[in-house]
Amino acid sequence: MRTKIFDQNGIKIYKENKHYYVRYDVGAHQIVIRKDEITEEEASKMMSSMEQATQVLFRIQKTLEKNGENPYISNIR
Template identity: 40%
Template sequence: MNKNVKLFEFNDLEIWQRGARFFARYDAGAHQVAMREDEISQSEAELAMQGKEAAIKMLFGLQRRLEDAGINPYVPKGGNLLCNCRGIRSQKIFSGWSDFDAFEAKLNNDVVWVGIPVETPYSNVGISEKWYKCLKCQKVWRLVEPDPPFAGLWDEVPSFP
């Protein structure tokens, strides 16, 4: 399983590692928070982790590289704040362990989703649960593993701040 590991944080810039890949997560908005995440090289990650000035230098270099490729780095990926996180899975329950494992792997390998601590579990009976936050819209979702006859659950966390 590829875990998200935050390596560095300065203001609204975070450097994350997922397996052998590195990502810069930053606020690309001017008048509103518009989080964006772009893949960076290991050397860019190492540069950013050298401190404030180096992190800013890396971010400006990343933005320049994106612009040179014809990508506007000042808007979230997808071009707006609209999100389709509800459409990532058509069913709330799982057909079995292979279905659950495949979906969990999909979440863990998608840079739009980041795991966050569980605040209020779905159940108090020892069922394993993880929460994921969508970086596009900031909604929080729970992933509860199957415990037969319970089929597991993927659902938005209600009333999450």
């Protein structure tokens, strides 16, 4: 079951079973929504402040790029 546990400043965090996911807009001139898995610790950080949320999102984007995936393209189907 999916439960929304956070929704502020365009960042939504969901818990699905034992997994955490963040949905956020990566578009600059248009809306481009991504959904990426995060850890429980990252979810807590993101909910604590926008500065922490930004740091987690940058880490996600760097990891995606490192793995050969474009972090600025929607992965929502």
